[in-house]
Every structure is written in structure tokens, then in C-alpha cells.
Amino acid sequence: MEERRKDLPSLVFRWDMFLSFGKDTRDNFTRRLYEELLRNNVRTFLDDEGLKGGDELAPGLSAAIDESAAYVAVISENYACSRCLEELAQILERKRRLLPVFYNVDPSNVRRQEGPFENPFRYLETRHGVDKVQRWRKALEKSGGKKGWDSMNWKDNSQLIQDIIKNILREVNNTPLGVAKHPVGIKFRVEELMKLLDVKSNEVQVIGFQGMGGIGKTTLAKAVYNKIASEFEHRSFIFDIRETSSQHKGLISLQKQLIHDLFSEKFLANEVSEGIIKIRERVNEKRVLIVLDDVDDASQLDAVAGARDWFFDGSIIIITTRDKKVLRKPFVNEIYEVKELSSIESLQLFSHHAFGKGKPADNFLHLSEQVVSLTGGLPLALEVFGALLFNKKKEMEWVEALEKLRKIQPGNLQEVLMISYNVLDEEEKCVFLDIACLFVKIRMDRESAIDIFKGCGFNAEMVIKDLTEKSLIKIGYDNTLWMHDQLRDMGQMIVRKENLIDPSKHSRLWDQHEIMDVLNFRKGTGETQAIILDFEDHKRILESKVLESKRPSTISNWSPISYLNENFKNAFYFKAEEDNDQVKLCTKMFQPMINLRLLQINHVNLEGDFKHMPANLKWLQWKGCPLEALPSDFCPWKLAVIDLSESKIKQVWKQRSWKGQFKVSSHRPQLATLINLST
CATH class of the missing domain: 1.10.8 (Helicase, Ruva Protein; domain 3)
Incomplete structure (x- = not known):
């Protein structure tokens, strides 16, 4: 099966950077460099666990090396150990970019294994043999000859780290998008498209790739993007626009991503119109390359690329879509029909x-x-x-x-x-549906998903591996779970077909309107296994105003229009409050959902007795929790993973131990000491 793993098509590199380092820099220089990389949105792998072991590499470390676009080796006096040297040898075998940092060591000593490296290498030869250590010597010799940073040439670590970050960001921005492991038919189609595009032209060029789902529009767009990206200083590839725009404030999210990709800027916007003004202002100043993937509605284009006169001369905009009607002229000047493979x-x-x-x-x-x-x-x-x-x-x-x-x-x-x-077994089907309906939407990372599925009693790592090998899911950028939109749509349709009329009978709920309808009308059932509900950045309070006296005893007594009007009023009644901008939900709404195992209620204020919350929860994500401690009557003893990041929580539970895992945002690490994680 190892041969099969290597043949899997990759979406993009899982990590932008892999950090290799010795024990003596872990808690100081390397930690500061790692935190700065994360702050600059560089996907960085740091093997903290491997340092706790012995000579051997930590499990999965070779895979992380293989899945990284480039590497930073912080070579210090303690670097000459078998684990670090084996990392370095494997890194050099990948023949990708290695950026060495010579931390308080002379690069010439690194090349020759002299000075602080001489005795450690002698010891390694007695322990591992001359032949094996010779491979490590060659790795260190080659690394010592590469252009990098000598810390002794810098006044302080802060300046050194900033210079490293500047160079790494340049490196990351030039990393091409992964196309397909087997790009059959791509080369010919790219050559055809390059005849339609002129990267030296001063004209604004807008080209649409049109074709049915699954025909390879996104793969082709990535190949063309890689071909011409080096010609543009400002560029952006926005995936899955159809899916993103359907989410809460989805169009605003797309606008923010576009500005961030093109100009590394952040801006606040509450309305799409504000984002349009910002985009027009910025793209009119610089030549840009933009790819808008999976557009299915003209409003999406209006929000991020409304007209040709928005853009500076020489800009290129590529749009992929299934619907030719989206590609309106005169905005789009060329349409390329993506055809089936021969x-x-x-x-x-x-x-x-x-x-x-x-x-x-x-x-x-x-x-x-x-x-x-x-x-x-x-x-x-x-x-x-x-x-x-x-x-x-x-x-x-x-x-x-x-x-x-x-x-x-x-x-x-x-x-x-x-x-x-x-042909999947029941466990694989369950995991597939959870990913298709829930985790793809919230961009769940692989490791967190594995923790959650283990909590559900699944053989998580094996199931994720099998689904990946069957090409039903992939590990996308940022180490997130990803699947083709056709597979995602198929999974969601399977769940919708559980009951075509009543969403409360669905095993998974992900649509905000349907969820609020189920909750407000107290229609929860034991069929529901999972809910994802996120009101991040919500500026108004959603209050449940459905009282027993107002609810219709039977829908048949209401006209369709009256029923819809009442449903709309109750499910989307917003009321501003001076000191609270969170959505309010009542715990009793969840009481009938006795089989609920996965629950996301981000930026929600729960009111009522917590004893009504389902006892079988395995995963709870409650970002922005307004409580300082969870109530003692909240007893989901089977809970495996809880995420209370971005919250006001000071203590999870008083006077009780808990066997699950606790995830907290990085700015409040002290919370990790406030909960007993004993098994």
C-alpha cells in the first residue's frame, strides 16, 4: 500500500516549511521563529514530539518531510545527533529548497564536522557504524556549503528572524500550486489556452473555463496559473467560490481573501458594497492575476470582479464555471470549453x-x-x-x-x-458523510478530525487513509480535509435524501437556515447526529421568539404564506443589545437530540439548564463561549475533544476530572493547566 500512497495525486503541499532543529534551540530561537512563521500564515511543521524520543525519527516525520515545499535547518552545537542528521539527510534527498541557519556555529565547522561536531560524530560512528554516519556527514557537508544565515553576523535574534521571514515569504509566494500527480492531457490544453492569453499585453483579459463538473476545470486553471504566475507580483487563486459564497457572509469572506492574497492587507467590512469599493480602489493601481474557481452565480463576480474597468492594464482574470450564462460579455472576452479526455x-x-x-x-x-x-x-x-x-x-x-x-x-x-x-463499510460511510457535510465546510485539519473520529470509536487513521487511497478525500492546503465538489455534493445529497421534506430527520445539519428552523420550532429528533453552526463576526442577536402559544398546533391550519412568514420572523428575528452581540439559543432546543455526537455552536450564548444538552456528545466546538466556567450540570462524559478557543472561559469545570482533549487558542495557554486530563 506504500506504493499506492506515493501515487496519490496531491492538491498542494501540506506544509510550506519544515523546521529541523536541535534540542538547544527548541525553546528559544526555533520557538520564536516558528511563532513568527505562524503569525505570517506560513504553514510550518515543527516536530516537538520527536525531541522527547531517542535516536529514531518520530512516527510520520518522513511523511511530513515529503509533504513540505521547503525546509529550514537550524544547525546548532546540539544538531549532531542521529535524529537531526537523519532528518537532514532525508530533506536533501527530496531535492527541494533548504535554507540553513548556522546558529552560534561556524559554517566551516559544519562543512568539515569539526569544532563542536567532531566528538559527537566520533560517538555516532561507534554507535551506528561508519557507513551509516558517512551519509550524515555528507548531508552536513552539503548543508554547510549552502547559502544561509550565520547568527554571529547579526546583532540580535529579532533582526535575524525578520530577515529569515522576509526570505521565506518570498519563497512561499513562489511555490506553485500542485496540479495532479498524473496530469494526463493537461499539457496540450495549456498550450491551447496560452494561444488565447498574452501575458505581455496591456489589455485587461478575462477568460472563462466552462465545462461540466468533474471534467478538470480547476486542474487546468491551476496549470495555467503556474505557467504565468511568475509574470505577476500580485496574484490570487480563490477555490470553491460556489461553496464559500453560500455560507454566512460568504461574499465578504471572498472579498477579504482576495485583498489579502493580492496585497497582504486586511480590511473590515460588514457589507458587500464596502468590499467592492476596497477592491476597485486597489486592483485599479496594480497589474493582477486572479483565478476565480467554481463560480455559479453572477453575484459572485459582481462582488469581486464586477467590471473590466476595475482593473489595471495587463491584468488577467480566469473564471471556472459549469454555467456558461455566468460568463457575460463584454466582461468576458474569451470562453474556453473544457472537453472530455480522449x-x-x-x-x-x-x-x-x-x-x-x-x-x-x-x-x-x-x-x-x-x-x-x-x-x-x-x-x-x-x-x-x-x-x-x-x-x-x-x-x-x-x-x-x-x-x-x-x-x-x-x-x-x-x-x-x-x-x-x-462499497464502503458503515464506519467509512459515516466518516465520509461527516467530512462531506461538516468538516470540509469548516476546513477541519486532518489531526483534529482524527482525534474527533477516535472519540466516536472509529479506527480514525485507517479510515482516513482508506478514503484517501480511494480518492474520495484529499489532504488540502493548511493540512485541511478536502474533497472534490462533486463528491461533497454527493455526500450532502445522500443526507438530504434521508428525508426530502423535513430537515429535522437528517442525520447531519449544516445549513444555517435549516438548523435555526429546527431549533426555533423545537423539531429536534434523535435522528440528528451532527450540527455545525457558526455566528462568527455576527453583529446582531438572533433571539428565539417561538413560544408555545404562538406555534401553530398543525401546519394545515395555516396558509402557506402565513406559515412561511411566521417561520421567517421567528427564525431570523434580530434584536440589537447594548452589551451582547451573540446569538441566543436555549439548551432545551437540543434536548430531543439524544444521538447528537458532533456539535459546533461558535459565538452562541446558550441559556437554560445544561442538563438538557445531549449526553452523547463526542466533539464540542464552542468558540467565543461567553461563560467563565462550564456549568456543573453539563455532563457529556463521552466528550473526546472540546474547543473553547476565543472564549471568556477561565476554568472548564470545577472539581471534576475529564478524560478528553482540550484545545485552546494560543493567546490563552494557561487554560491547559486548569483541567485534569487523566485517563
Whole structure:
């Protein structure tokens, strides 16, 4: 299965930077450098756990090295240990950018393993043998010859760190987007598109990539972006616009991301109109490259790229969409229709995922050709179906899969993807649906998700690994869980089909309007397993005004218009309060949800007795919790992970121990000492 892992297509590098360092700099220089990298939004891997062990690398460390775009080695006197040197050797084998920092050591001593390195290397040779240590010597020699920073040339660490950060940010900004591990057919299509684009032109160019879902529009956009990005100082690639814009203040979020990507600026906006003014003001001053991925409504373009005259001469805007009507002229001057792969290309891509090579095994050639003919040249279908058949060595297994494929109407990608979903076991299906409906939306990182799923009693690491190998999920940038929008839509549709009329009968709730309808009308049921509700930056109070006396005894007594009006008033009644801008919810609203295991209620004020809260919760995220301590009658004993970051909490529970994990924002680390984590 290790060979299979290497063949998985990557979205982007998981980490921008990997920090390699010795024990003597962990709590001072390296820690300050790490915190500064995080402050500048550089995704940085720091192996704190590995320092607690012995000679061997910590589990997963080689994978982290492999998944990093570049590396910083803080070479100090204590660096000459087997763990650090093995890290360095593996880093150099990746042949990516290494930035050495010679911390209180002479680079010439590093190159020659002299001075403070001489005795440690002699000891290592007696312990590990000359041959193994020779590999480490060569790694240190090569690193010592690279251009880096000599701390003895700097007055203080602060100035040194700032210079390192400046160079790293330049490095990160030039890191290309990962396209696909097997970019079959991409080169030819990029060449076609480059004939439509002129990066030297002084004209504003707007080009649309149009095609059905799963056909490879985003992959193609990333390839073109990588091709021309070096020509632009100011650039931005915004993914999943359709999904982001559907969320609370989604358009404002897109506007903020665009300004931050282009100019590294932050701005406050409560209305889309304010963001439009800011964007027009800034993009009119500088030449920019912008990619807007998965646009499905003209209002999204109006919010971030409303007209050609917004932009400075020579700017290029690329839009990917399924809907050609979004690409309005004269704003869009070129439309490129992304077409299916040819039969030869399809067979090649399918073979990469089904066999780990560019052509099928001879005894499976005929069956492979049949699969390709039925998947319609769609890259996503070829990838997912190929991953399904990987390691299937029996012809009968292929024949059975083909029979399922033949029953599907041509062009019905969702049904093709459902074949891969249906072969999952119940645990894998549950995790897949949690990710599709919940964790993709809130950009959950892989490690946190694993902790949560372990708390649910799942074999989390194995399930995440299996779903990744089946190409049903990927690990995206910032180490977050990611899946193709077609797979996400499929998962959400599976849940919606649990009850097409009543959302309270759905196993997972993620739509804010549906959630508030269920809560306000006290329609909660034991069917609900998970809810995500986030009112971050909300400036008004949402109050539940549904009293028993006001609720209709039966909906049939109301006209449709009256019912909708009452529903709207109660679910979206906002009232400003002088000292509180949080949404208010009553704990009793959750009482019927006895099987609720995952709950996000960010920036919400819960009122009432906490004994009404479901006892089976495994994960609670309550950012912005207004309480100073959780009530003693709140007893979710099965809770595995709780996140109370950005809150007023001072103590979690008084006089009780708790077996779960506690996550808190970095500016309040003292809270970690206020809870008993005994097992």
C-alpha cells in the first residue's frame, strides 16, 4: 500500500516549511521563529514530539518531510545527533529548497564536522557504524556549503528572524500550486489556452473555463496559473467560490481573501458594497492575476470582479464555471470549453489509478477499455473508479464493477461516484458523510478530525487513509480535509435524501437556515447526529421568539404564506443589545437530540439548564463561549475533544476530572493547566 500512497495525486503541499532543529534551540530561537512563521500564515511543521524520543525519527516525520515545499535547518552545537542528521539527510534527498541557519556555529565547522561536531560524530560512528554516519556527514557537508544565515553576523535574534521571514515569504509566494500527480492531457490544453492569453499585453483579459463538473476545470486553471504566475507580483487563486459564497457572509469572506492574497492587507467590512469599493480602489493601481474557481452565480463576480474597468492594464482574470450564462460579455472576452479526455488519454489516466502505471495489465486491457468507454472521459470518474479497482486482481471483481457501471445513464457522474461510496463499510460511510457535510465546510485539519473520529470509536487513521487511497478525500492546503465538489455534493445529497421534506430527520445539519428552523420550532429528533453552526463576526442577536402559544398546533391550519412568514420572523428575528452581540439559543432546543455526537455552536450564548444538552456528545466546538466556567450540570462524559478557543472561559469545570482533549487558542495557554486530563 506504500506504493499506492506515493501515487496519490496531491492538491498542494501540506506544509510550506519544515523546521529541523536541535534540542538547544527548541525553546528559544526555533520557538520564536516558528511563532513568527505562524503569525505570517506560513504553514510550518515543527516536530516537538520527536525531541522527547531517542535516536529514531518520530512516527510520520518522513511523511511530513515529503509533504513540505521547503525546509529550514537550524544547525546548532546540539544538531549532531542521529535524529537531526537523519532528518537532514532525508530533506536533501527530496531535492527541494533548504535554507540553513548556522546558529552560534561556524559554517566551516559544519562543512568539515569539526569544532563542536567532531566528538559527537566520533560517538555516532561507534554507535551506528561508519557507513551509516558517512551519509550524515555528507548531508552536513552539503548543508554547510549552502547559502544561509550565520547568527554571529547579526546583532540580535529579532533582526535575524525578520530577515529569515522576509526570505521565506518570498519563497512561499513562489511555490506553485500542485496540479495532479498524473496530469494526463493537461499539457496540450495549456498550450491551447496560452494561444488565447498574452501575458505581455496591456489589455485587461478575462477568460472563462466552462465545462461540466468533474471534467478538470480547476486542474487546468491551476496549470495555467503556474505557467504565468511568475509574470505577476500580485496574484490570487480563490477555490470553491460556489461553496464559500453560500455560507454566512460568504461574499465578504471572498472579498477579504482576495485583498489579502493580492496585497497582504486586511480590511473590515460588514457589507458587500464596502468590499467592492476596497477592491476597485486597489486592483485599479496594480497589474493582477486572479483565478476565480467554481463560480455559479453572477453575484459572485459582481462582488469581486464586477467590471473590466476595475482593473489595471495587463491584468488577467480566469473564471471556472459549469454555467456558461455566468460568463457575460463584454466582461468576458474569451470562453474556453473544457472537453472530455480522449479515449487514449482516458485509458492512460485510468491505468495510473487502477494499476499504478500508464497502461493497463495485458489481461485487463479489454475490461479497462470498457470502463473508460462508460466513464465518458471525465477525469474525476476515471480517478475514483480506478482507485476503486486498485489491487483488485480477480477478473470477476472487475466484471461486477462493470455491471454496476453499465446501469448508469451516460453522463451521470454522481451515480458513478456512488458506486465507490456503496462499497464502503458503515464506519467509512459515516466518516465520509461527516467530512462531506461538516468538516470540509469548516476546513477541519486532518489531526483534529482524527482525534474527533477516535472519540466516536472509529479506527480514525485507517479510515482516513482508506478514503484517501480511494480518492474520495484529499489532504488540502493548511493540512485541511478536502474533497472534490462533486463528491461533497454527493455526500450532502445522500443526507438530504434521508428525508426530502423535513430537515429535522437528517442525520447531519449544516445549513444555517435549516438548523435555526429546527431549533426555533423545537423539531429536534434523535435522528440528528451532527450540527455545525457558526455566528462568527455576527453583529446582531438572533433571539428565539417561538413560544408555545404562538406555534401553530398543525401546519394545515395555516396558509402557506402565513406559515412561511411566521417561520421567517421567528427564525431570523434580530434584536440589537447594548452589551451582547451573540446569538441566543436555549439548551432545551437540543434536548430531543439524544444521538447528537458532533456539535459546533461558535459565538452562541446558550441559556437554560445544561442538563438538557445531549449526553452523547463526542466533539464540542464552542468558540467565543461567553461563560467563565462550564456549568456543573453539563455532563457529556463521552466528550473526546472540546474547543473553547476565543472564549471568556477561565476554568472548564470545577472539581471534576475529564478524560478528553482540550484545545485552546494560543493567546490563552494557561487554560491547559486548569483541567485534569487523566485517563
